[in-house]
Amino acid sequence: MKIPSPFRRCAAPSLSRLRERAGVRALVLALALLPATAVAQTIAITGGTVALGDGSEPIPGGTVVIRDGRIAGAGVGIPVPRDAEVIDARGKWVTPGIVAGFSRLGLSEVDLSADGTTDDKAQNGPFSAAIDVAPAINPLTTTIPVNRADGVTRAIVAPNVARNIFAGQGAVIDLGADMDPITARRRFQFVELGEAGAATAGGSRASAHVLFRNALREAAELQRFAVPVSGGGAAEPGIERDPVIRDPNESRLTGPNARRSEDVLLTRFDAAALVPVLQGRQYLLVHVERASDILQVIRLGREFSGLKLVMVGVTEGWTVADQLAASGIPVIASAANDLPASFEQLAATWSNVGRMRNAGVKVAIGMIDDSDTRNLFNQRQYAGNLVALQKVPGATGVSWGEALAMLTSAPAEVIGLGGQLGSLRSGKRADVVVWSGDPLEMTSNVDAVWIDGVRQPLETRQTKLRDRYRDLAPGTLPEAYKR
Amino acid sequence: MTRRGGAIALSAALLAGCAGGAPPKKAAAIPVNEDPYPSTYRAYPGTPTVIRGATIFDGEGAQIDNGTIVLADGVVQAVGGPETPVPAGAFVVDGQGKWVTPGIIDVHSHLGDYPSPGTESHSDGNEATAPARPDVWAEHSVWPHDPGFSRALANGGVTALQVLPGSANLFGGRSVTLKNVPARTVQGMKFPGAPYGLKMACGENPKRVYGNKGGPSTRMGNIATTRATWLKAQAYKRKWDKYERDGGEMPDRDLAMDTLRGVLAGKILIHNHCYRADEMAIMIDLGHEMGYKVGTFHHAVESYKIADLLAKEGICSAMWADWWGFKMESYDGIKENIPFVDKAGACAIVHSDDANGIQRLNQEAAKALADGRRAGYNVSDAYAWRWLSFNPAKALGIVDRTGSLKQGKMADVVLWNGNPFSTYTRPDHVWIDGALMYDAANPRMRPVSDFELGQPGEGDVK
Numbered sequence: 029m030k031i032p033s034p035f036r037r038c039a040a041p042s043l044s045r046l047r048e049r050a051g052v053r054a055l056v057l058a059l060a061l062l063p064a065t066a067v068a069q070t071i072a073i074t075g076g077t078v079a080l081g082d083g084s085e086p087i088p089g090g091t092v093v094i095r096d097g098r099i100a101g102a103g104v105g106i107p108v109p110r111d112a113e114v115i116d117a118r119g120k121w122v123t124p125g126i127v128a129g130f131s132r133l134g135l136s137e138v139d140l141s142a143d144g145t146t147d148d149k150a151q152n153g154p155f156s157a158a159i160d161v162a163p164a165i166n167p168l169t170t171t172i173p174v175n176r177a178d179g180v181t182r183a184i185v186a187p188n189v190a191r192n193i194f195a196g197q198g199a200v201i202d203l204g205a206d207m208d209p210i211t212a213r214r215r216f217q218f219v220e221l222g223e224a225g226a227a228t229a230g231g232s233r234a235s236a237h238v239l240f241r242n243a244l245r246e247a248a249e250l251q252r253f254a255v256p257v258s259g260g261g262a263a264e265p266g267i268e269r270d271p272v273i274r275d276p277n278e279s280r281l282t283g284p285n286a287r288r289s290e291d292v293l294l295t296r297f298d299a300a301a302l303v304p305v306l307q308g309r310q311y312l313l314v315h316v317e318r319a320s321d322i323l324q325v326i327r328l329g330r331e332f333s334g335l336k337l338v339m340v341g342v343t344e345g346w347t348v349a350d351q352l353a354a355s356g357i358p359v360i361a362s363a364a365n366d367l368p369a370s371f372e373q374l375a376a377t378w379s380n381v382g383r384m385r386n387a388g389v390k391v392a393i394g395m396i397d398d399s400d401t402r403n404l405f406n407q408r409q410y411a412g413n414l415v416a417l418q419k420v421p422g423a424t425g426v427s428w429g430e431a432l433a434m435l436t437s438a439p440a441e442v443i444g445l446g447g448q449l450g451s452l453r454s455g456k457r458a459d460v461v462v463w464s465g466d467p468l469e470m471t472s473n474v475d476a477v478w479i480d481g482v483r484q485p486l487e488t489r490q491t492k493l494r495d496r497y498r499d500l501a502p503g504t505l506p507e508a509y510k511r
Numbered sequence: 512m513t514r515r516g517g518a519i520a521l522s523a524a525l526l527a528g529c530a531g532g533a534p535p536k537k538a539a540a541i542p543v544n545e546d547p548y549p550s551t552y553r554a555y556p557g558t559p560t561v562i563r564g565a566t567i568f569d570g571e572g573a574q575i576d577n578g579t580i581v582l583a584d585g586v587v588q589a590v591g592g593p594e595t596p597v598p599a600g601a602f603v604v605d606g607q608g609k610w611v612t613p614g615i616i617d618v619h620s621h622l623g624d625y626p627s628p629g630t631e632s633h634s635d636g637n638e639a640t641a642p643a644r645p646d647v648w649a650e651h652s653v654w655p656h657d658p659g660f661s662r663a664l665a666n667g668g669v670t671a672l673q674v675l676p677g678s679a680n681l682f683g684g685r686s687v688t689l690k691n692v693p694a695r696t697v698q699g700m701k702f703p704g705a706p707y708g709l710k711m712a713c714g715e716n717p718k719r720v721y722g723n724k725g726g727p728s729t730r731m732g733n734i735a736t737t738r739a740t741w742l743k744a745q746a747y748k749r750k751w752d753k754y755e756r757d758g759g760e761m762p763d764r765d766l767a768m769d770t771l772r773g774v775l776a777g778k779i780l781i782h783n784h785c786y787r788a789d790e791m792a793i794m795i796d797l798g799h800e801m802g803y804k805v806g807t808f809h810h811a812v813e814s815y816k817i818a819d820l821l822a823k824e825g826i827c828s829a830m831w832a833d834w835w836g837f838k839m840e841s842y843d844g845i846k847e848n849i850p851f852v853d854k855a856g857a858c859a860i861v862h863s864d865d866a867n868g869i870q871r872l873n874q875e876a877a878k879a880l881a882d883g884r885r886a887g888y889n890v891s892d893a894y895a896w897r898w899l900s901f902n903p904a905k906a907l908g909i910v911d912r913t914g915s916l917k918q919g920k921m922a923d924v925v926l927w928n929g930n931p932f933s934t935y936t937r938p939d940h941v942w943i944d945g946a947l948m949y950d951a952a953n954p955r956m957r958p959v960s961d962f963e964l965g966q967p968g969e970g971d972v973k
Contacts, residue, residue, distance in 0.1 A: 140838040141719055347967060366973045367627040367866055368658055375968035402836050409874060412934025419928050420937050421952045422972040469934055470874055471881040490845045494886060500819045
């Protein structure tokens with residue numbers, strides 16, 4: 029029997045592919061005349077305080093070795109390869125790059141009143157679930173270098189809902205200075221089932237739930253009638269009929285043989301896009317905040333047992349933490365919600381993350397509807413603030429190591445990429461940041477960043493503006509000549 | 512007050528009537544009540560309190576290690592080293608390993624006007640029905656039960672704040688400065704004697720809001736409407752100045768013009784929402800043209816480009832540490848804006864404009880401090896605290912009463928459980944006018960708004 033490996037599409041690229049990518053990067057960088065960013069095959073970062081990002085506490089005097097775009101070793105007593113470029117990190121901290129747990133990074137240059145620069149939602153478009161953010165990601169949007177320069181190396185990128193509870197399919201991207209940003213395309217579908225879901229469903233949660241069920245029904249129907257394209261509906265001899273739909277754009281789903289009943293609300297493309305969700309081949313990220321909404325999602329997970337659910341937001345999660353933990357559904361939480369900003373967030377508290385974690389919920393940190401196009405670098409501030417709670421009577425904080433993990437390995441894990449990303453364990457993609465100090469302190473700055481083992485430029489439009497106006501004394505030419 | 516004004520009018524009329532054979536004299540001017548919604552705030556009773564052994568930032572730039580501070584009768588009695596004499600019987604707080612600072616003052620908040628929960632029915636911050644509405648007063652929108660006040664206190668160490676109207680309008684209306692002490696009414700929160708502010712706005716927002724509602728639809732339209740409104744105010748002021756000087760028939764009162772006349776008379780301070788350097792320069796000239804002074808530019812994302820001009824004009828900039836790019840006029844934001852403004856000798860303030868940001872202004876200042884140091888501007892932690900209390904107090908016209916830990920000033924004080932520029936630090940105790948308003952160790956000392964009573968999470972640590 030053929031057992032398809034889950035998420036094969038997103039499996040680790042081969043070494044040659046990595047080299048090829050690195051080559052592309054080097055070319056791009058050379059063209060951009062950026063300083064000293066040649067690809068080093070082997071790099072050893074020595075003497076720094078090394079935090080692996082897997083929940084463990086930081087290790088003083090550690091070494092991190094990068095070889096061919098991967099972590100070759102990290103910790104104490106790691107030998108420095110003879111051919112390595114050595115980076116002295118004494119007095120500094122070394123961590124995996126931050127993985128923005130929920131963002132709209134790369135989708136928006138300027139958010140408001142700047143026609144043509146925002147691609148996070150299609151308010152007047154005909155499609156919903158079929159939308160795939162990947163073609164809209166612009167690696168040259170200024171938000172990418174600004175976040176890269178502050179230690180963010182990967183991001184989970186979701187579309188925004190427009191006219192349907194299903195927003196579309198999100199990607200995982202890297203923030204490298206190259207034109208190849210996609211780490212995992214169509215990694216997940218994003219759906220709103222709380223207040224925002226109710227609003228887009230016509231005004232009630234009840235309506236959102238019916239729409240949700242109907243969408244899965246339409247996907248199931250399409251899946252059932254979909255047959256291999258070749259052979260005009262009958263399986264070709266020797267070719268096993270494969271009921272597994274990996275790509276929603278497969279012509280099996282959209283071709284003439286994929287029959288649908290008359291009773292449909294979704295376009296064919298949108299229904300087809302939900303087939304991999306239904307089959308558990310694509311994650312379903314569900315945004316809910318209120319305790320009762322969280323419980324409803326847990327029930328949906330039991331009813332549609334194939335779904336690979338991740339809950340997003342989850343401000344009131346702590347009030348139902350035991351049920352959440354028992355469900356096994358991981359959470360990308362808004363760490364900083366502590367106000368009853370809406371009636372679905374009445375129980376908001378900074379202790380939410382710690383309490384869910386203590387109950388056994390897998391928690392990552394994201395910035396849901398919180399400067400999600402651009403200020404992802406503030407996730408580390410939020411993580412530090414979670415650590416701060418350990419000193420506040422009655423509050424539930426998290427340890428330093430856990431807090432860092434919530435920014436690095438946890439977001440990668442909840443989206444099924446923990447094997448590749450998010451920690452300094454051997455074999456992981458070499459996304460590495462050297463910080464001037466403790467990375468959870470906002471007084472620490474980034475000294476160096478590698479993505480897939482490639483040293484990254486840290487210059488941004490902001491640093492160029494800074495340097496232009498650093499000295500306001502009148503010069504012999506206007507400022508426009510200064511760069 | 513209104514009643515008293517009436518009595519004066521009556522006696523003036525009687526006096527005029529008794530003047531006998533002299534030519535009929537004009538009736539003396541009836542004074543206008545300039546404080547019709549007076550503060551009813553009274554400091555809560557405090558216990559004489561001594562904090563010992565803490566690191567003290569006095570708010571004006573000085574740091575005292577192993578410091579002692581004495582609070583009694585609502586004011587700072589003494590600040591000094593371990594030798595500072597303390598009153599017998601005072602409540603003593605051990606400040607070892609902790610930091611003492613003046614309470615944070617946020618010059619830019621919409622708490623109460625855009626409260627939580629943010630339902631449409633609570634949206635009271637922009638009177639977006641005409642571009643010039645200096646007649647509206649932010650205090651008339653403040654919902655004192657906004658849970659945001661208590662978060663700003665307990666998590667942010669905020670002891671005073673200015674609530675401003677929004678920036679949809681060129682003239683947004685009057686602001687109000689509040690003590691961050693819960694009350695049943697906004698009057699119960701008003702900072703006694705704090706001058707009013709006038710919120711003005713330039714740039715994108717007014718033209719976006721009014722572009723399809725009769726204008727202005729351009730920046731030049733913004734400026735034209737602003738100038739025309741000031742010209743009216745000048746005429747109004749002439750009329751009223753004459754009346755107050757000479758008496759006679761009382762001119763019609765106009766609430767909008769009352770506010771602008773207050774500005775022209777120097778009684779009301781200007782808080783001008785403005786992002787771009789070029790627009791700030793125009794607003795500075797406009798102030799000169801019309802006879803008023805810009806007190807503070809708010810948001811001021813490009814202040815770093817004209818920090819020398821701002822220093823020369825004595826104008827404060829209230830800024831974020833790292834917000835940028837959410838609209839075109841914030842596109843050139845840099846992380847060194849705050850320190851670069853300070854470096855030029857201009858008045859730098861860290862502000863929030865946000866119910867979440869107000870809870871961590873100390874950390875926002877920490878970012879600015881670190882980015883400034885990285886860019887070569889080395890100032891001490893204690894000095895940087897000026898951006899959080901002294902400079903904002905100056906911008907609000909209350910620096911003679913609060914904003915630093917000087918003898919005789921209001922005892923608006925935060926004891927932090929670590930260095931307040933660390934993400935690992937939170938307030939331990941907060942005093943306002945010497946009264947303990949928050950104690951992290953005591954669940955009874957966590958304010959719970961009416962709205963939160965009987966709701967999930969009531970009284971929880973937030």
